[in-house]
Amino acid sequence: MGEPNDETIQTTKTSLEVVHTLQEIGPARLSEIADRLDMAESTTHRHLQTLRDLRYVSRDGDRYQLGLRFTRLGRAARTRDPAYEMTQSHVQELAEETGERSQFVVEDHGLGIYVHVETGSRAVRAGFGVGRQIHLHSSSAGKAILANYPRERVDGIIDRWGLPALTDHTITDREELYDELEAVRERGVAFNRKEHVDGINGTAVPVRRDGEVLGALAVAGPSHRLTGDEFEQEVPDMMLAAANELELNVTYATPESADDHIVE
Known part of the structure; x- marks a missing residue:
């Protein structure tokens, strides 16, 4: 051709x-x-x-x-890496334990993509469904991912997508973002304090496979409720435990293929 x-x-x-x-x-x-x-x-x-x-x-x-043919394409994209499917149960458990919205986010072409989303009993329906694309610099999941990338890769993403201000709290300065990512690396947890959506706080931890970041587990909720020790310690501890278990699963488990057949 x-x-x-x-x-x-x-x-x-x-x-x-x-x-x-x-x-x-x-x-x-x-x-x-x-x-x-x-x-x-x-x-x-x-x-x-x-x-x-x-x-x-x-x-x-x-x-x-x-x-509805797009349904199959979406499913194929979400299952292209078997590890993506293995995250779903952990996302659901976090939503049940916290009562808030939980998600697993991966990076694709320099943007974050929601692969799994679950809502807890008191979660705010903020319209972030599966497949939604987001800027990485403004979300806790995005920061958790970027903190595991080398500086030149982060620079490339910023050069392509910029650092748009989504709220008055969004980090829009490159050096400030670098400092924030260094703090994320040191504590192993990323925070989003009303930086992506007004009134919403979020916290996230990276999920790694063979030393490389696979994506990030995140929990988000209203800033008046997801705050204090719950925001900075309790929920991050839950996510770190979930990420540790998930990393073991994706490293050593080999899930059966869920592929099926259809006339194209």
């Missing part, structure tokens, strides 16, 4: 923009999608029709929506 030309690359990019638009706004009419993309309805329709032919988009009346 030859090298892709600029037109092919742009076509692929536009189709993916259509997909992301449907993800953001849900079922929508052709005109709504075209307006959101600032694109002619005829062009938008061609992309939608191609995606329908491939079963990645479905249509109900005059509204288009993402097809």
Whole structure:
């Protein structure tokens, strides 16, 4: 096969923009999608029709929506590393023990991705579901991951994504972030004090495999509730114990494949 030309690359990019638009706004009419993309309805329709032919988009009346075929793709991405699946039970246990929202986050292309999310009995539903992308510098999970990277890799991530201020408490200075990451390395626990979402505190610990960071376990809750000793000691101790057990599991256990078959 030859090298892709600029037109092919742009076509692929536009189709993916259509997909992301449907993800953001849900079922929508052709005109709504075209307006959101600032694109002619005829062009938008061609992309939608191609995606329908491939079963990645479905249509109900005059509204288009993402097809369920993406479910398999999402599952394949989440299970590409068997260790990711092994974290789910630990995330669930942390949510049950703390009553707050618990998650396992990994780094991908310099951003954090929520691989597993569980909500405890008193958790705030802040809209952070599986697959959500986040900046690493503003979250406890992101800091736990970055603290295990060499300086040049951290620099590369900052150069690509910057240090945007998500709240008034977000660290936006490179040197300040380096100091924060050094503190994370020393104590083995990362904290997010209303830096990612106003009113939400978070704490996280890294999970390693063969000396390399695999991701981070994190717990988040309202800053008025997740505070004091619970925030700085009790919950981190729970997570450190969970991370230690998880690291042993991912190092020595070989889970059975959950792969199945489907007509493509």
